[in-house]
Amino acid sequence: MPELPEVEVVRAGLEPVVTGAAITGVEVIEPRSLRRHDGDVADFESRLIGRRIRAAVRRGKFLWLPLEPQHGLPPVAVLAHLGMSGQLLLRDQEAPADRLLRVRMTLDSPAHGALAVAFVDQRIFGSLAIDPLLPTRDGAPGGRGDPAPLVPAQVAHIARDPLDPAFEDERFRRALIAKRTGIKRALLDQTLISGIGNIYADEALWAAQLHYDRPTARLTKPVVVRLLAELRHVLERALADGGTSFDAQYVNVNGASGYFSQRLNAYGRQGEPCPRCGTPIVRESFMNRSSHFCPVCQRRARRARSAGPAA
DNA sequence: AGCGAGCCCTGCGCGC
DNA sequence: TGCGCGCAGGGCTCGC
Numbered sequence: 240m241p242e243l244p245e246v247e248v249v250r251a252g253l254e255p256v257v258t259g260a261a262i263t264g265v266e267v268i269e270p271r272s273l274r275r276h277d278g279d280v281a282d283f284e285s286r287l288i289g290r291r292i293r294a295a296v297r298r299g300k301f302l303w304l305p306l307e308p309q310h311g312l313p314p315v316a317v318l319a320h321l322g323m324s325g326q327l328l329l330r331d332q333e334a335p336a337d338r339l340l341r342v343r344m345t346l347d348s349p350a351h352g353a354l355a356v357a358f359v360d361q362r363i364f365g366s367l368a369i370d371p372l373l374p375t376r377d378g379a380p381g382g383r384g385d386p387a388p389l390v391p392a393q394v395a396h397i398a399r400d401p402l403d404p405a406f407e408d409e410r411f412r413r414a415l416i417a418k419r420t421g422i423k424r425a426l427l428d429q430t431l432i433s434g435i436g437n438i439y440a441d442e443a444l445w446a447a448q449l450h451y452d453r454p455t456a457r458l459t460k461p462v463v464v465r466l467l468a469e470l471r472h473v474l475e476r477a478l479a480d481g482g483t484s485f486d487a488q489y490v491n492v493n494g495a496s497g498y499f500s501q502r503l504n505a506y507g508r509q510g511e512p513c514p515r516c517g518t519p520i521v522r523e524s525f526m527n528r529s530s531h532f533c534p535v536c537q538r539r540a541r542r543a544r545s546a547g548p549a550a
Numbered sequence: 551a552g553c554g555a556g557c558c559c560t561g562c563g564c565g566c
Numbered sequence: 567t568g569c570g571c572g573c574a575g576g577g578c579t580c581g582c
Contacts, residue, residue, distance in 0.1 A: 241575035274558075300576075323576055324560080339560085362559045364576060420552065429577080436575050482575095486562085489575070506575095527555080528574090 241321055243400055243434030244477035245489055245497065246300050249327050250384055252492030254295040256329060256351050257304060262287045263353075264345035272341035272360060275318065275368035275393060286369055287317065287344070298382030299400045299433025302327075303391050305372060314372040318391045319358070325365025329492045330355040342367055361488065368393065379405035400434035401470050412463045415455050422458070422466075423451035423530060435470065438483055438506045441531045443470040445505035445513075450539040451530045476502065505531040 265284040267273060276283050291307040296316075303316040319327065328337065332345055332355050342358040358367060370391035375381050381390035383403065399406040411432055418425050425431055426440045435443070444451055446469035449462070458466075477483055481497030485507075490496055500507075504514050509522035513533035523530050 245575070271559085320576080322559090323574065360559095361561060362574085362576095364559065418552090424553085427576090438575055485575085488561095526553090528576095 241300060241323060241489075242436040242439050242477075242483075243300060243402065243474055244439075244480075244499070245482035246297055246302055246321060246434075247383070247402075247478055248482045248491045248497065249321070250295050250297040250302050252329070253302075253304075253327060253356070254384060256348050256354065256492075257292045257295055257346060257356070259291065259293075259350075260346040260348040261291045262289065262344055263347050264288065264343075266343045267341075268336075268343070269341035269360075269363065271363050272358060272366050273368065274363075275320065275366040275370070277368070283367075283369060286315075292317075292346070294385040294387075296382045296384040298390065298394055298403065299397050299429055300436070301382075301391070301394045301397060301433075303370070303382075303394070305385060305387070305389065314389060315369050316372055316389075316391050318368045318370040318393055320365055322360065322362060322364030322366070324361040324488055326357075326359040326488075326490060327492060328357045328359060328490075328494060330357050370394075377405060397429050398431055398433045401432060401467060402434070402474055406432075408464070408467055411467070412460065415463060416458055418455045420455055421452040422449055422455050424526065425455050426470075427526070432470075434474070437528050438503070439470070439473055439477070441506045442473045442504060444537060445532060446473060448536050450537045451525060451532055453539055505533065507531065 265287045267280045270280050273283055293305045293307045296303050302319045305316040308314055332353050337357050337359045339359045339361050340357055341360050344356045346354055348354060370393050372389040373392055373395055375388045375390050378388050380386050380388055414431055415425055423440050426435045447466045477499040480499040483499040484496035485500055505520055508520045509531055510519050513520055516535050518533055518535040520531055521534050
């Protein structure tokens, strides 16, 4: 369950259960689900057994479980990226295996006793890893869920997300206008701003009335301020709704769907009237994906100008 | 530097 | 009812 709100729903669901829990067992059913792990299956399993989880942390779409320090070992975390179709589900230890179960960890949780965390992933684009924790460059907490200024090595290049208190709006604006690219491409660049994927990019651009290919270089400060506000607004609302689920694929740790799909204004709404002006929403192919937008209220050129699209 | 293409994959829903 | 095709919430690497 890919974008920030969906991953945050998972993190928040895991947090009270995994914090302080001991890892009692690890079973890797699908080795390809360890693509991000620097080591083999046996290494992954043996290094986790007996360790205790300290927190559940998220930055952008990355999620990690820092382990309590062990004497003589550098700090590490279990890193998770859900890719396009990954899920982390809480299960009874006796529960039958989920159909697309790839990795399973059993825990002894102070709050919930014995249970299992199931990593289920249809497409195997997601993956788990043991990753060393490094100091953050800015000294601020690595992500949501842990005050420690530590971040997994594989997340070090990922920008902070717009719901992170340490996200710097002005720094983002300067980096954005320094880019010679289109706005949607920039929003999907996780090294510039993280947590945004195809759904929330389209939704925020619709809300801010910006065409997806609008050049970033000429964006004015008020436009960027507005865009950031709309991004935060849509991410927060989606989070409050439990995320966006189109099918059983995107669920929280208990297997329940989110309801934000009912509030989408542009994404997946091609042919339906724009909620603002009534013009049918258009879908265009873009970056091997789809872009959904209103051709009237999201023009490349600034509105209220006499000329047509400004290339 | 930016960008498209290719790659990693499975499964679902649709049209024929 | 069956089959092929297009589609899917991501990210990384490699060339031009």
